[in-house]
Amino acid sequence: MTEFTITVAANDSSAASKSRADYICDGIDDQHEIQAAIDALPARGGTVQLTEGTFNCAGSVLPRTHTILKGKGDQTTHLVFTNSGLIWLKDDFILLEGFRVTGSGYSGRSVHMGVLYITASHIGIRNITATADNSIQAVFCVHSTKEYNKNIEYITFTGCVADEPGTFGFLHSSWDTNHKVHKNIRYTDCKAINCGRYSAYNPWVTGFDFAELNDIENLRVTRCIAEGSFESGFHFEWGPVKRDVILTDCISRNNGQKPFPATYSLSNENYFGCGYYAPRGQYTFNNCIAEGNSAYGFFLSYPDGVYLHSCMDFETGGGKTDYSAVKPTAFFIVQSQLTDANPSIVMEDCTSINSHGRGLYATLVDHVQVRNFTMVNPGGIDGIGALIGDPALGGHVVNSVFDVHATGNAVKTLVSVNGATNSRITGTIVSDVENPVLVDGTVHGSPAVTMKIQSGYSIVQLDQDDRSYV
Numbered sequence: 001m002t003e004f005t006i007t008v009a010a011n012d013s014s015a016a017s018k019s020r021a022d023y024i025c026d027g028i029d030d031q032h033e034i035q036a037a038i039d040a041l042p043a044r045g046g047t048v049q050l051t052e053g054t055f056n057c058a059g060s061v062l063p064r065t066h067t068i069l070k071g072k073g074d075q076t077t078h079l080v081f082t083n084s085g086l087i088w089l090k091d092d093f094i095l096l097e098g099f100r101v102t103g104s105g106y107s108g109r110s111v112h113m114g115v116l117y118i119t120a121s122h123i124g125i126r127n128i129t130a131t132a133d134n135s136i137q138a139v140f141c142v143h144s145t146k147e148y149n150k151n152i153e154y155i156t157f158t159g160c161v162a163d164e165p166g167t168f169g170f171l172h173s174s175w176d177t178n179h180k181v182h183k184n185i186r187y188t189d190c191k192a193i194n195c196g197r198y199s200a201y202n203p204w205v206t207g208f209d210f211a212e213l214n215d216i217e218n219l220r221v222t223r224c225i226a227e228g229s230f231e232s233g234f235h236f237e238w239g240p241v242k243r244d245v246i247l248t249d250c251i252s253r254n255n256g257q258k259p260f261p262a263t264y265s266l267s268n269e270n271y272f273g274c275g276y277y278a279p280r281g282q283y284t285f286n287n288c289i290a291e292g293n294s295a296y297g298f299f300l301s302y303p304d305g306v307y308l309h310s311c312m313d314f315e316t317g318g319g320k321t322d323y324s325a326v327k328p329t330a331f332f333i334v335q336s337q338l339t340d341a342n343p344s345i346v347m348e349d350c351t352s353i354n355s356h357g358r359g360l361y362a363t364l365v366d367h368v369q370v371r372n373f374t375m376v377n378p379g380g381i382d383g384i385g386a387l388i389g390d391p392a393l394g395g396h397v398v399n400s401v402f403d404v405h406a407t408g409n410a411v412k413t414l415v416s417v418n419g420a421t422n423s424r425i426t427g428t429i430v431s432d433v434e435n436p437v438l439v440d441g442t443v444h445g446s447p448a449v450t451m452k453i454q455s456g457y458s459i460v461q462l463d464q465d466d467r468s469y470v
């Protein structure tokens with residue numbers, strides 16, 4: 001069956017494009033011509049093809065089921081929305097492809113929506129670049145609503161860019177409904193650039209927020225980039241259920257542009273500043289990179305079956321200088337003792353390089369497996385590069401394994417172990433610092449600590465009966 005296509009020409013498109021068009025816009029309220037073309041499609045659906053040029057829309061466009069709304073590319077076709085206008089996908093089976101969108105001047109209910117607003121299932125968004133001012137909650141928004149009254153499934157973003165908006169780049173959430181699961185979600189080759197960096201919808205603007213008030217299952221995020229966000233790059237809120245979440249080959253850099261707070265507490269977080277903020281859930285990170293994020297590279301609280309494979313962090317804490325409140329850490333693990341998974345978290349072949357604070361922090365944890373972790377030249381917090389068991393919180397590292405291979409001379413102690421029970425600490429240290437390894441508190445189990453320490457003068461084997469090497 002031949003695809004049915006209706007062409008809509010912009011007011012500033014070429015004469016040739018206008019001559020072939022079914023509808024020609026006048027540059028004012030162009031949403032009317034676009035919507036008329038959509039409504040003229042047969043019941044089986046079809047394509048509305050937008051020409052090159054700018055479409056000025058002072059109202060919304062609502063594609064119908066089995067509609068393809070297609071431009072000539074994000075450098076060629078531009079939709080400009082004002083007066084609370086947006087593209088609202090409230091029906092299933094819609095594809096948007098190949099144009100640029102700008103939105104500004106939102107008020108009323110629309111401020112809680114997105115310029116591309118998805119409230120249905122089986123939606124594809126391909127090769128769309130979009131931005132917005134700080135008057136709307138998100139650029140790309142997937143939102144569960146009581147009107148749809150079903151869980152949302154099968155949403156695919158491919159090659160999409162949130163380009164320096166004053167708001168969230170990509171946001172998932174829910175609104176006044178019990179059907180709040182977002183399932184079978186795919187992001188491939190998408191970017192969130194400088195979201196909220198120059199103006200912000202609220203103090204918590206992130207690049208990608210996959211679970212704000214919604215639950216999420218079977219999420220795949222591949223080769224995506226979050227850069228320069230006001231808050232975190234890739235973000236999940238604590239409360240929602242997060243199952244079967246896999247991020248692969250992603251990059252999160254220079255996020256946390258928001259100023260550090262004067263005071264900070266893990267029990268009342270008022271700052272994220274993470275490359276990847278992943279609390280209380282089941283996640284896998286494959287070959288993901290964090291670089292220059294202000295507070296944390298990978299923040300992993302209440303891990304309940306988390307896996308990191310070949311992930312790297314570079315220069316956490318970069319761009320900040322006062323670490324008195326927020327303590328930058330490349331890999332931060334806390335509170336697995338309140339989850340059921342065994343192992344609670346596995347980190348394998350991960351690396352921290354040139355952290356301005358700690359390379360690794362783990363406390364109040366059990367069943368943690370850190371294998372072949374490399375830490376290069378940490379700047380340290382309170383003179384410590386890796387803190388395994390925080391004495392300020394009672395230590396509490398139970399039934400865990402840490403294999404750490406550290407180098408550097410910028411800190412007094414590269415690895416500090418406190419309050420470890422039935423745990424094993426192994427690895428190598430290459431350093432000339434005064435106390436490369438400190439073991440304090442109560443350490444039980446056999447063996448507890450076995451580390452090879454190499455300085456410029458000697459090689460020493462540290463075994464469980466030693467509490468420090470000086």
